[in-house]
Amino acid sequence: MAAPFFASPFQPYVYQGQESAVTAFQILGGESQIVQVMLKSQEKLIAKPGTMCYMSGSIQFENNYIPENEAGLWHWIFGKSVTNVVLSNLSAEDGFVGIAAPSPARILPIDLSNFGGELLCQPDAFLCSVNDVRILSNADQRPRNIEVGAEVILKQKLVGQGLAFLVGCGSVVQKILAPGEAFVVDAGSIVAMSSTITSQLKPSIAMRRIVFGGDNQLMATLTGPGVVFIQSLPFPRLSQRIARAVASPSLRDNPKFFMQIALLFFLAYVMIVSSLILTDV
Numbered sequence: 001m002a003a004p005f006f007a008s009p010f011q012p013y014v015y016q017g018q019e020s021a022v023t024a025f026q027i028l029g030g031e032s033q034i035v036q037v038m039l040k041s042q043e044k045l046i047a048k049p050g051t052m053c054y055m056s057g058s059i060q061f062e063n064n065y066i067p068e069n070e071a072g073l074w075h076w077i078f079g080k081s082v083t084n085v086v087l088s089n090l091s092a093e094d095g096f097v098g099i100a101a102p103s104p105a106r107i108l109p110i111d112l113s114n115f116g117g118e119l120l121c122q123p124d125a126f127l128c129s130v131n132d133v134r135i136l137s138n139a140d141q142r143p144r145n146i147e148v149g150a151e152v153i154l155k156q157k158l159v160g161q162g163l164a165f166l167v168g169c170g171s172v173v174q175k176i177l178a179p180g181e182a183f184v185v186d187a188g189s190i191v192a193m194s195s196t197i198t199s200q201l202k203p204s205i206a207m208r209r210i211v212f213g214g215d216n217q218l219m220a221t222l223t224g225p226g227v228v229f230i231q232s233l234p235f236p237r238l239s240q241r242i243a244r245a246v247a248s249p250s251l252r253d254n255p256k257f258f259m260q261i262a263l264l265f266f267l268a269y270v271m272i273v274s275s276l277i278l279t280d281v
Helices: 072-077 207-212 235-246 249-253 257-280
Strands: 025-028 034-039 044-047 052-055 059-064 084-089 095-100 105-111 118-121 126-130 133-137 156-160 163-169 172-177 182-186 190-194 198-203 218-223 226-231
Touching: 025 105, 034 044, 034 084, 034 105, 034 126, 044 095, 052 059, 052 084, 059 095, 105 190, 126 133, 126 156, 163 190, 163 226, 182 226
Parallel strands: none
Antiparallel strands: 025 034, 034 095, 044 084, 044 126, 052 095, 059 084, 105 163, 118 156, 118 190, 126 163, 133 156, 172 226, 182 218, 190 226, 198 218
């Protein structure tokens, strides 16, 4: 018997660009993808360091600090790279550049002109961009949205009318929010979203969850209108599972082993001190 059909609230992402300013590109591969971008004469491509896979002989490679990258200071404070790779085609002939995803991820081509010229994204989501795209810092200083961890503080904003490429691990879907529609999602699963969406982070601060573990400790409530892109397997979660698999058996079976041992010694210390105080009394 076939499974019953039901309408999904998510939609597969389909790239749409303006016909007047078309940038020829091709996404190669299935899981660990490569985007091959054709650069016309005097065009340039900006990419993250370590993502360039191949290029034609007419392309000039430079590793420079981008002045318009206003998030550079925050990246430097939290130990991230403050430079970007600039690939320029200085010849009269067309050239090509191959940019590879830094992890097992899918590449999303985003035409910023279709999103009002602005798009919010996680700092590790940006891969490369062509033409008019600037990377700005979008750190939310509201107390309820400040959490421990650079990945939450270092939100990025892509501004311009050019073409940007983002990466999302696992399967990537989009959710179109109607005006006033609320949507709750794991904050680490958000790849990017429209700037028209309002968000509020709600961490789980229960002591038992902090000590004994638990997933989805930071949830985001998104309110439309706008579009949000969601990934099924964020890279930090994937790296944690890999580290847990290669760790010692005790840590693999219980990743909070040391925290629980420390809590046990603390409780034993409190009991001993309490017994001594009661004995003196």
